[in-house]
Amino acid sequence: MSTTTTSDSRSREKAPAGERVADWADGRLGIYSLAKANMRKIFPDHWSFMLGEVCLYSFIVIILTGVYLTLFFHPSMNEVEYHGSYVPLQGQLMSEAFNSTMHISFDVRGGLLIRQIHHWAALIFLAGMFVHMMRVFFTGAFRKPREVNWVFGFLLFVLGMFTGFTGYSLPDDLLSGTGVRFMEGAILSVPIVGTYLSFFLFGGEFPGGDFVARFYSVHVLLLPGIMLGLVVGHLILVFYHKHTQFAGPGKTNNNVVGMPLLPVYMAKAGGFFFLVFGVIAAIAAIAQINPIWGIGPYRPDQVSTGAQPDWYMGFSEGLIRVMPGWEINFWGHTLVLGVFIPLIIFPLVLVAIAVYPFIESWVTGDKREHHILDRPRNVPTRTAFGAAWISWYFVLLVGGGNDLWATHFHLSINSITWFVRIAFFVVPVLVFLATKRICLGLQRRDRDKVLHGRESGIIKRLPHGEFIEVHEPLSQDALHTLTAHEQYKPAEIGPTVDENGVERKVNGPERLRAKLSKGFYGEDNQIPKPTVEEYKEITSGHGHH
Amino acid sequence: MKKLSARRRHPLAAVVVLLLALAATGGLYAAFAPADKAQADETAQSLAIDEGKKLYAVGCASCHGTGGQGTSDGPSLVGVGAAAVDFQVGTGRMPAQQPGAQIPKKKVIYSQAEIDQLAAYIASLGAGPAIPTKNQVSPEGADIAAGGELFRTNCAQCHNFTGKGGALTHGKYAPSLEGVDPKHIYEAMQTGPQNMPSFPDTTLSTKNKQDIIAYLDAVNGDDTESPGGLELGGLGPVSEGLFGWVFGLGALIAVAVWVAARTAKAKKS
Numbered sequence: 004m005s006t007t008t009t010s011d012s013r014s015r016e017k018a019p020a021g022e023r024v025a026d027w028a029d030g031r032l033g034i035y036s037l038a039k040a041n042m043r044k045i046f047p048d049h050w051s052f053m054l055g056e057v058c059l060y061s062f063i064v065i066i067l068t069g070v071y072l073t074l075f076f077h078p079s080m081n082e083v084e085y086h087g088s089y090v091p092l093q094g095q096l097m098s099e100a101f102n103s104t105m106h107i108s109f110d111v112r113g114g115l116l117i118r119q120i121h122h123w124a125a126l127i128f129l130a131g132m133f134v135h136m137m138r139v140f141f142t143g144a145f146r147k148p149r150e151v152n153w154v155f156g157f158l159l160f161v162l163g164m165f166t167g168f169t170g171y172s173l174p175d176d177l178l179s180g181t182g183v184r185f186m187e188g189a190i191l192s193v194p195i196v197g198t199y200l201s202f203f204l205f206g207g208e209f210p211g212g213d214f215v216a217r218f219y220s221v222h223v224l225l226l227p228g229i230m231l232g233l234v235v236g237h238l239i240l241v242f243y244h245k246h247t248q249f250a251g252p253g254k255t256n257n258n259v260v261g262m263p264l265l266p267v268y269m270a271k272a273g274g275f276f277f278l279v280f281g282v283i284a285a286i287a288a289i290a291q292i293n294p295i296w297g298i299g300p301y302r303p304d305q306v307s308t309g310a311q312p313d314w315y316m317g318f319s320e321g322l323i324r325v326m327p328g329w330e331i332n333f334w335g336h337t338l339v340l341g342v343f344i345p346l347i348i349f350p351l352v353l354v355a356i357a358v359y360p361f362i363e364s365w366v367t368g369d370k371r372e373h374h375i376l377d378r379p380r381n382v383p384t385r386t387a388f389g390a391a392w393i394s395w396y397f398v399l400l401v402g403g404g405n406d407l408w409a410t411h412f413h414l415s416i417n418s419i420t421w422f423v424r425i426a427f428f429v430v431p432v433l434v435f436l437a438t439k440r441i442c443l444g445l446q447r448r449d450r451d452k453v454l455h456g457r458e459s460g461i462i463k464r465l466p467h468g469e470f471i472e473v474h475e476p477l478s479q480d481a482l483h484t485l486t487a488h489e490q491y492k493p494a495e496i497g498p499t500v501d502e503n504g505v506e507r508k509v510n511g512p513e514r515l516r517a518k519l520s521k522g523f524y525g526e527d528n529q530i531p532k533p534t535v536e537e538y539k540e541i542t543s544g545h546g547h548h
Numbered sequence: 549m550k551k552l553s554a555r556r557r558h559p560l561a562a563v564v565v566l567l568l569a570l571a572a573t574g575g576l577y578a579a580f581a582p583a584d585k586a587q588a589d590e591t592a593q594s595l596a597i598d599e600g601k602k603l604y605a606v607g608c609a610s611c612h613g614t615g616g617q618g619t620s621d622g623p624s625l626v627g628v629g630a631a632a633v634d635f636q637v638g639t640g641r642m643p644a645q646q647p648g649a650q651i652p653k654k655k656v657i658y659s660q661a662e663i664d665q666l667a668a669y670i671a672s673l674g675a676g677p678a679i680p681t682k683n684q685v686s687p688e689g690a691d692i693a694a695g696g697e698l699f700r701t702n703c704a705q706c707h708n709f710t711g712k713g714g715a716l717t718h719g720k721y722a723p724s725l726e727g728v729d730p731k732h733i734y735e736a737m738q739t740g741p742q743n744m745p746s747f748p749d750t751t752l753s754t755k756n757k758q759d760i761i762a763y764l765d766a767v768n769g770d771d772t773e774s775p776g777g778l779e780l781g782g783l784g785p786v787s788e789g790l791f792g793w794v795f796g797l798g799a800l801i802a803v804a805v806w807v808a809a810r811t812a813k814a815k816k817s
Contacts, residue, residue, distance in 0.1 A: 053804035091692045091766045126792035291776030297710045307704035308714030314789025404786045406715035415719035
């Protein structure tokens with residue numbers, strides 16, 4: 004009896020296995036509508052749009068390798084004697100954290116490779132985020148509706164810095180211990196509460212017996228947890244906003260031109276993940292990173308030259324290295340400005356770039372959505388600001404590595420320090436001015452190209468003896484790309500007298516905004532793009548002019 | 549004779565005559581000059597001092613003074629000892645080529661025998677540390693791990709964790725210890741050349757120095773293995789960061805450019 008019913012139903016309504024599974028899942032997870040909405044989602048293709056993917060994939064690589072490392076790492080500062088296989092440390096006293104890291108490096112199968120992948124991936128993750136952030140910055144991708152995502156990304160970068168810092172401090176080696184001591188010094192320099200904060204963080208006097216375990220929780224649980232949430236939010240917003248695209252024929256503010264998520268983009272992205280993993284693994288197999296066996300276990304009475312943090316913390320090292328050692332003593336208290344001022348500037352360096360989008364939107368007063376990216380040259384002030392910020396950051400990195408610059412270029416470390424002190428104030432200004440000039444020059448060139456065409460390199464002699472160079476008109480596509488950007492008019496202070504003749508007060512911010520707007524979009528701060536009339540007038544001539 | 553007189557106005561005649569004359573006088577001098585051994589009834593030591601004094605007068609006296617008393621261009625050498633001479637001349641630092649923030653090591657221009665003679669002369673000016681014996685500088689049987697601890701405590705501040713060198717103020721520097729003869733490492737510790745503090749036996753015993761030499765041999769010697777791959781100079785996070793940016797992110801961007809090379813275009817209407 005049962006056989007008949009089953010065969011009956013199979014012949015009538017039983018769907019293939021795949022469909023049944025899909026149906027089962029859809030009934031419980033609502034996958035169908037989700038997939039329908041997103042499977043054909045279009046992503047535009049440009050190599051610079053894949054920088055974010057580099058970050059995402061290196062983040063995944065970090066998590067995977069990090070899980071492996073937690074299986075063998077002992078986050079404890081109990082003192083033990085080393086009896087592992089690395090001879091030059093045998094019999095030395097060290098913390099269990101250092102001992103277990105040595106064990107991972109020399110006695111766990113694949114341990115050293117995984118450690119190196121983890122560390123290299125972290126450096127590349129941060130470098131990727133930096134470049135990704137600059138891509139978003141210079142193309143104006145942070146404009147409405149993506150301001151929140153800009154902030155998410157910025158937070159990911161800052162949290163990444165601190166996850167990295169807590170991570171490389173875990174082995175409790177002499178290099179990272181010096182870094183933790185540096186941090187303790189910075190905390191101590193905070194007036195009034197510094198000592199309390201330090202005691203709170205380290206559970207007493209530095210180094211105490213707690214900080215590795217505490218950093219461990221922060222490194223493997225707290226910060227990555229927050230970052231994971233932010234990454235998910237970041238990606239959801241990318242989906243929700245849809246990806247931006249460069250101007251081009253057929254690309255408008257209301258469409259996205261590219262490949263669908265499934266199957267093309269998924270295959271590309273999946274393949275790219277393995278390429279990223281592969282490149283990082285190859286780097287880790289080729290080049291050594293953080294050789295703690297050569298560095299030795301941390302002891303507060305020891306220190307080595309060349310003690311720098313990983314690159315993303317390098318600018319803070321630069322701040323402290325070039326800061327004059329000022330201090331003020333009064334009524335038995337010391338205000339260590341030589342450390343406290345760098346501690347204040349440290350977040351300001353980061354915040355400077357983070358708040359720019361909001362300043363720009365305030366200056367333009369633009370409340371529209373933007374899905375077409377800017378070419379950096381078409382927004383000279385923004386581009387100049389970004390370049391100036393990068394130069395500022397780089398100057399601080401030079402300061403952080405002043406000893407290596409000195410030894411490798413046979414310079415005096417004191418001269419480098421003085422150079423950085425002056426460059427800290429001067430270089431960003433020079434870079435700002437130079438970049439703005441370059442952008443305006445490029446805008447002029449674009450204007451010429453649109454109006455007069457491309458230089459063909461062909462010299463023509465006219466019947467009356469004159470030589471002219473033949474210019475080829477640009478294709479319609481190229482003309483579109485070069486003129487697609489919009490140009491703002493500088494904001495004016497509105498009428499100060501209303502229709503009834505009542506005078507209105509112009510407040511400070513309004514005046515500042517008008518002034519800034521003039522600096523952004525006023526005369527000499529952008530080259531007017533060719534108008535249709537200009538183009539027609541020139542091209543209606545007889546091929547030359 | 550006719551042949552000879554025919555050629556006496558040849559352009560090379562003068563050169564030939566000069567060569568013959570030189571050979572003759574040189575040969576005669578060699579034949580008649582007083583043989584050192586036979587003539588001098590002094591000990592080998594004082595002989596070395598005499599020879600050293602001559603070498604000193606030629607190569608060193610212009611800066612260090614005719615009697616090693618020092619001038620405004622070079623410090624006094626009284627009491628620096630043979631070890632200091634062996635280090636400074638044996639690593640090519642002395643004679644110095646030019647004044648500067650620091651005298652760099654360069655090609656050694658004296659033979660070991662001449663260096664020994666110079667050292668003997670300087671040692672005769674006043675008591676100082678002697679050149680260590682082979683046994684004293686041998687890393688055989690030394691405690692490498694203890695040497696590492698001593699190195700990190702006393703040396704790493706300037707020479708880096710594994711002796712890769714580092715910067716000092718105003719263009720001075722602590723040189724890399726890679727490939728430095730153990731004898732010279734010992735002498736440097738003993739005498740404290742240039743900007744280096746000295747670590748006499750009362751501070752670091754011979755055993756301690758041997759441990760340090762053994763440690764350096766283990767972590768920065770010719771046979772040192774780099775378990776993690778390329779060392780990147782052993783300079784720490786700065787070189788690692790540079791490598792990560794250039795080769796890590798550089799390679800990934802190249803891959804990204806490659807992956808994104810083929811893309812969709814909007815249909816032409």
